Amino acid sequence: MAERRSPAAAFAGRFETASASGALRLAELPFLTQLNVRVDPASLAADEVAGVLGAPLPTEPGTAVRSGELTVAWLGPDEWLVIAPEGFRYELLRKAVADGRGSVVDVSAQRTTLLVAGPRARDVLAHGCALDLHPSVFGPGRCAQTTLARTQVVLLPQQDGFLVLVRSSFAAYLAAWLLDAATEHLL
Amino acid sequence: MLLIPCPWCGPREEAEFHYGGQAHVAYPDDPSALSDEEWARYLFFRDNPKGRFAERWSHSAGCRRWFNAVRDTATNEIHAVYRVGEARPVTS
Structure with a gap:
């Protein structure tokens, strides 16, 4: 049997590096x-x-x-x-x-889950999402289906960040986009 | 870009939607009884008003529901949105 690989597995190392500063936490939560x-x-x-x-x-x-x-x-x-x-x-x-x-x-294989958390999470998502993500209108208990960087996603706000559910075939693109959008917040 | 108020999700940007043409075009009661011309008229002929026009939209990148909107074709102002099955509201 082939080893199971999550759609954004190749980004684990870059996610970890980007999370080191504490401004942002990026991770994949695979296989939910x-x-x-x-x-x-x-x-x-x-x-x-x-x-x-x-x-x-x-x-x-x-x-x-x-x-x-x-x-x-x-x-x-x-x-x-x-x-x-x-x-x-x-x-x-x-x-x-x-x-x-x-x-x-x-539909577990349809989407994978990316965690975007930390103090700059909202700023990073705002680069590619038209919704108001402020916790006063979009906090825990809300959800939204919308586009993030032109990719269809389901957004689930958490206490200190967001779960971004993205189609498996778009996961690598969105992971790369998130890392790029995060660059200016990691200085 | 238009800001379209989805009757389920609220205002979203136009890129999340697909256009579905004129609303309230009823399927013929007995299609086999129609002449070719009447059938063609049902299939291909649509109103093309300058002004308020009831049309179908699908929130394809959101809740994926079809709904109807009354849009002014000259100004792009959306005067009303309503769910499938609801009557067209009076917008004067």
């Missing part, structure tokens, strides 16, 4: 489990899904809820992204949407 959940939010199945997740599905656009080690982000009026640790087992979720009441699809 990501599940695309589609279900009618008004249905019984949605209640069952919420029961399995331990939190209600957020119905307010652009919001995310945390439940233990799970994050549930709003992607659309009937679509959510569940982010869980590697190896998360989701048979119960599958069961909650069985019989055509919804769908749970493992």
Whole structure:
């Protein structure tokens, strides 16, 4: 069996170097489990899904809820992204949407997760993102699907930074762009 | 660049959207009963007003939902956005 490599694995060393100054922390969080959940939010199945997740599905656009080690982000009026640790087992979720009441699809390989944290994280992302990322309007509990450096991403604000979920095939490009955008903040 | 207010995500830049042409073009009730000319008229003929125009947009780089917008084709001002299935609001 071939060795598994994460999409931005080749950037680990450069991320570490860029993180040394303390102004910024860049890292890839590889192999997180990501599940695309589609279900009618008004249905019984949605209640069952919420029961399995331990939190209600957020119905307010652009919001995310945390439940233990799970994050549930709003992607659309009937679509959510569940982010869980590697190896998360989701048979119960599958069961909650069985019989055509919804769908749970493992999309873990679709995107990888980049961590952009530290005091200058917002400045770095602002180089390529049109959204207002200030914590007063975009803090923990929010999420956004938008473009960062013309690449589609899901942004999840954390306490001291952001998770940037980017398609695997764009991960190397975005990693290179982040390192370039970070240059002026690392002096 | 236009700032388009997605009815789900709020105002986003135009580059996140795809244009979908005129809104409220109903699919014919019985397509097989149409003459070639009527079918061609349904397929290819669209209004081209100077002024307010109801059109479809897709927030393709965001929530990926289709919605409708009333845009002034002369000024690019967007007078209303509304979700699929909702009636066109009166914008005078």
